[in-house]
Amino acid sequence: MTETSATEFSFLRPLWHHSTLRADHGVEPVVLDRGENIYLWDAQGRRYVDGHASFGSCIVGHGRTEIAQAAYDQMVRGAHLPSVFGCTNEPAARLSHKLLELTGHEGGSVRYATSGSEAVEAALRIAFNYHVNRGEAERRVILSTYGSYHGTTIATMAAPGNVENAHYISDLDVMFRRLPPTPHADERASDSWVATLEATIEEVGPHRIAALLAEPIPASVEGGIRVAHLDHWKKVQTVLRKHGILHITDEVLCGWGRKGTLFGQQHFGVRGDLITLSKGLSSGYFPISARCR
Ligand SMILES: Cc1ncc(COP(=O)(O)O)c(C=O)c1O
Secondary structure (H helix, E strand, O other): OOHHHHOOHHHHOOOOOOOOOOHHHOOOOOOEEEEEEOEEEEOOOOEEEOOOHHHHOOOOOEOOHHHHHHHHHHHHHOOOOOOOOOOOOHHHHHHHHHHHHHHOOOOOOEEEEOOHHHHHHHHHHHHHHHHHHOOOOOOOEEEEEOOOOOOOOHHHHHOOOOOOOOHHHHHHHHOEEEEOOOOOOOHHHHHHHHHHHHHHHHHHOHHHEEEEEEOOOOEOOOOOEOOOOOOHHHHHHHHHHHOOOEEEEEOOOOOOOOOOOOOHHHHOOOOOOEEEEOHHHOOOOOOOEEEEO
């Protein structure tokens, strides 16, 4: 296929994403061709700084041959070594030890999937199961925050409550109870948010709530990043613990060293009961996500 044909609408047509600018919108798309370190080149040879690191994924830069080599070595050893039906494999177990050590969940367990959305789904499922196994099956409500983002599966899209025109997810409004967006770094704003959390728990009934799902450092829909007051998540956890509500910390975007600490929650000195990881986990070299507990 020649470079010219790669930019023609007829060629690009089958690759669809709702936010991809397409030739039929009168905007010529950028056809990305290759990357090296922080740079990307398009099919015309123009160079760009990959300023958002491939949507927060490529945290160690493009073109890392050692990562490609490790993937190659493992792939030629076996295409898919399952970890179900009594099987397991050593590299996956080794990575699990590493993740549990890094997240402070030594002695816990890890479950892998291929996207951040699935990791969040797995965390929701395990939160429900945890309560069922403790004889509290009526805990079916998840507290979430408006303006957050947790993925593209039906449940993860429903969590933030801000997807317009998506009527098919409104049935899940009974599962999610949305709180205001995470406050900015103002102590009074944090206290007011925590008061709203307590009032909401009171209103819904603590015995009906399974978990709070939130990013420790969320990217807000109106743009920008929200870094709450340093004590914010400690105060939140005190309230959650009092009511037996689990804390799911979605580290898919804010994890892997973006705040100086390895994970966003470590900046606030807290540890979620369930942690979701993706993006930087493989630096975008492989579709992998994890849920640690
Ligand atoms: C905080 C957060 N959670 C979950 C997801 C979903 O990840 P994925 O797109 O891999 O499904 C994202 C993606 O941007 C995210 O930023």
